Amino acid sequence: MEPKLVQSSEIQRLLDRVSGVSEASGDPRTKQIVRHIVAALYSAIEEFDISPAEFWGALGFLQQGAAEFGLIAPGLGFDHFLDLRMDEKDKAAGVDEGGTPRTIEGPLYVPGAPLAKGFARLDDGTDKGEGLIMGGRVLGKGGRPLAGAIVDVWHANSLGNYSYFDPSQSRYNNRRRIETDVQGRYKFQSIVPRGYAVPPNGATERILSAIGRHGKRPAHIHFFVSASGYRHLTTQINIADDPLLHDDFAHATREGLIPGILRQTDAAAISAQGLNAPYSEITFDFTLCPARSAAETELHDRPRAAAL
Secondary structure, three states: OHHHHOOHHHHHHHHHHHOOOOOOOOOOHHHHHHHHHHHHHHHHHHHOOOOOOHHHHHHHHHHHHHHHHHHHHHOOOOHHHHHHHHHHHHHHHOOOOOOOOOOOOOOOOOOOOOOOOOEEEEOOOOOOOOOOEEEEEEEEHHHOOOOOOOOOOEEEOOOOOOOOOOOOOOOOOOEEEEOOOOOOOEEEEEOOOOEOOOOOOOOOHHHHHHHOOOOOOEEEEEEEOOOOEOOOOEEEOOOOOOOOOOOOOOOEEEEEEOOOOOEEEHHHHHHHHOOOOOOEEEOOOEEEOOOOOOHHOOOOOOOOOOOO
């Protein structure tokens, strides 16, 4: 329930004015959303007796942290909350629950990565981290392999940095799109990524530190997976032995997205992959759910980095 002052007729009239509810023009849905959000903030100010100094301090923090909102949002659980809402909607609608779990996209996707058929080398060969071979299938209804599906993959380097955002890396390093073969298979060679931390002394670290939390992510690999007639999947897998596996500041770790990892030291296996040192191997199949509308086959709209 709203605190007493916010319930007053004076404040209710103020909320109508600031949200445009009393104006004839404008979008009615946007008006109601703005009114609700502003009312919630007014309620917080009254309930916690927030002083003007505290209010303006918070406003100054938001102005300083604007560039980090893409990290602040997952850190405060908004990205995961949106996933949970979509899960609940699927459950209520009776959508097939046998598909690969969704999880957050994160703020570091870059569109337009080179497209390969069946197999791709993601890294540019300059990173001296441990080699990685990952592959599997994209499956549809009834476990049918989906030929021509697109596996859009991106991950950090062995220092926890992403190309585009890290100018020292080459164009589209550790980023590729892979079209599955006639048996629905995809495969790529890369390096084992490392988890990253939010910028030191930045806005995200400051707010997390204030509530006693860290800003670190376990090692992970991002994916968009799409196929004609199927729901677009946004997900990521975690590297199973990472010590932060279940302590992700972005709350993205989900059961069903932690495949086993095989450390391959056999000389014949290493040679068969064209490598000259032990490497890690991951096998993972993606299962897509049939789309109920054309909109479900598309990547949802949000601000993203521009293509390189």
